[in-house]
Amino acid sequence: MIKVENLVKVFGTKHAVDGISFAVERGEVLGFLGPNGAGKSTTMRMITGFITPTEGKVTVGGFDIVEQPIAAKRLMGYLPENAPAYTDMTVQGFLGFAAEIRGLHGEAKRKAVARAVDLCFLENVLHQSVETLSKGYRHRTCFAQSIIHDPDVLILDEPTDGLDPNQKHEIRMLIRKMGEKKAIIFSTHILEEVDAVCSRAVIIDRGRIVANGTPEQLRQKSEWAGAVTLRVVGQSESAIKDKLTQLRSTKRVALHANGTQIKATAFPRTAGDGDFTREVIEATRGWQIEELHTEEGRLDEVFRSITMPDTVKDQTK
Amino acid sequence: MNSWVNIKTIAKRELVAYFMSPLAYVFIVIFLLLCGTFTFFFGYFYERGVAELGQSFFFWHPWFYLFLVPAVGMRLWAEERRVGTLELLMTMPITPWQAILGKFLASWLFLAIALALTFPLWITVNYLGNPDNGVIFAAYLGSWLMAGAYLAISCITSAMTRAQVVSFIVALVVCALLLLVGTGGALEFFKNLFGAGMAEAIGSFSFLTHFVGFSKGVIDSRDVLFFLSLIGFSLFTTSVILREHRH
Incomplete structure (x- = not known):
């Protein structure tokens, strides 16, 4: 469903993303790991068509995001980092807008909003202005907008950021369940999430993929594996x-x-x-x-040894 | 067909958002107060003893808009960028043009609503005398077109920054320039400096020179074209700026 080929993004002289390739099929949940500033968000922004790649190609469901952006974007739901939402609208108004822009009107729109509200537990704040929502609710409102049209492809940039442990658990279960029928990419800092949700994980550092495999395979790279x-x-x-x-x-x-x-x-x-x-x-x-x-x-140890090899060596000494 | 649905959806959201914030009400109240005050006190509406609105009412519009329209337009893109919703908007299945046009039309419609709310003046002048309503209609049309031109320039400045205040100030300065080059004093100054032909050329870029005709009841296609092309050009510039952010 999602195919990324040799993606490069240069900001000024900095290679934010430096030749990333991977593919995600339907039924897969790909975890995107990496330290802050590794290029996770930039990669996701290129996949969703928000920023244009310097080099390389992204296709979603066979549609090139640069050549046929509308067709590609129709297939995707996107939760950007920090979960932005229109603050001067009610939750219901915002989700209604998201549904309409996805071509859902009348009864179809009403059903889509009700479904998203139900999945994201937003009943209590439906008529509240987005501006007055707590961080967790705002996050879930933006998440609800990304699944409003039941898309085949979901791109989620830190979907559990700012949620309490119960909400985190609910959202993880939701992602895993949706991952059975969709192609999902989600980024996270929380390594336990990878185990809980992902069928495959990619570790990115300084704009490059440094590890790619199932959580099991990644864990095998740890010096703790088999200890x-x-x-x-x-x-x-x-x-x-x-x-x-x-x-x-x-x-x-x-x-x-x-x-x-x-x-x-x-x-x-x-x-x-x-x-x-x-x-x-x-x-x-x-x-x-x-x-x-x-x-x-241990995934955290693999993560650290791959993304900051020098420091780990020092600790071992 | 489909693109009009998208434009309408964007415009509807924008317009609802205006009325969700106090900005809309503050704007309308201030605009109506200014209109009332200036028409009756500084426009000598009664003292003139003539049943018309051109000199007493529409005369002030270019100056009201100078301060009010950049305030309406400043949030259009700056707020989207500050809150991060621009990322949502640009990853939805719509073209940037549909978003630009939808947002612009919503604000322009909002200005039309504010302008329409000055109708008591029209009723007053019709009650007191027998004005030429064709002239008044032409002046309303010109005023709205001019407001659109101010607004389109505010779109550009709003797309350039995350800070609404910056957008407001830059738009105000640009609009002030486009307004002032058309005043009598400025035209005289340019005439002395560059000669009559050049002065006229510079003056023809002013809102003022193109609005004067409307306020006298003359709908000149060149004036209409001036405002529409200024709007078109400004929205195009907005699209270029927004595209640059995404590179």
Whole structure:
């Protein structure tokens, strides 16, 4: 549904987006991750046709956003960053306008507004002026405008920003449910959201894609992936450390002593090594082990190591 | 066909938004107060003893508009840019032209409403005497066209900035220039400086020289064309500025 080919955006001398390519099919929810200023919003603005690419091509449902903007825009719903909405209108008036501009009139318009209001929990503020809404309500009002015409493609720039935990949960569930039938791109800073919602994630840094895969695949890139943590009683710190370090596949060992219990984490040489756990279990046979589990890998650590490699290296030292 | 539906939708939203904010009411009240005060006190409406509105009422319009119309136009694009709704508008399935035209027509219609609310003056003059209503109609038409030209210039300045105040001041300065070059003093000055032909050429860019005919009841196609082409040119410039923001 969405195809982005070698997209470039230059502001003055700065390459805000520097050769990004990817595709999103119907039934996919693509998470867009990256530090502030990485080019996420700029990319989304080019996909939705708000700004013109310096180079490259975007097609939505087969329509080129530069050549056939109207046809492409018809297929899309867009929630811009900071969720702007006309402050001098009521929520109902604003959604009615959004429906009309999408070609919905009369009964179709009434139904579309009612549906969006229902999905975004806006019943209570329907006749309130947008200006007087709290941030969460304003956000959901703008979100409601993006889904008013039940579009095939949804572009959401930080859709859960400014919501409370319950609302965040509702919106995530909504996105996941809609993702079954639509092609959705959404950007976020919240990594747990990626797990909760995305079928695939892309990490962008300095205008380039630095990682692209399912949340599972990304997590495998973490040094925590496949690491084994165990809680041991009755062994000295040095004994534990020596034993684990001697293993063929061990990269390094981290220890946390807590009274008589010692917690140790052994990291495998290759992240996500499936045999590492068995190796650790065999080596520690005969010890009194209170707890042992294999780590899944941590997205936040992957995110940091990819987007600011220098700092992470320093911390490891 | 479809584009008119879009233009209408945009215009309707804009017009509703005007009346949701106090701006519309403040504007109309001030405009009507100014009209009343100037017509009766400074326009010597009664003292003239003539049943007409050209000298007492319409005479002041170019000067009222100078301050009032930039205030109506300043929010058109500046507010969209400040709040970020421009991003919504430009990613909806409409062309930039439909948005520009829709917003302009809404404001112009708003000015028409304000102008129409001066009807008690028309009733008064008809009650007191037998004015030539054709002349009055022509003057109303000219006044509205002129207001549109002021408004179109305010569109340009509004598209250039996020700050409504900046838009207001720049529009006021530009409109003041276009107004003042047509005054007697300025024309005299240019005549001495560049000669009569040049002075006339410069004067022909003024709102004033093109409005005078209307206020006397003459609908000259050249004057109509002047205002319409000024509107067209200004809206085109607005579209260029808006396009630049998106590059």
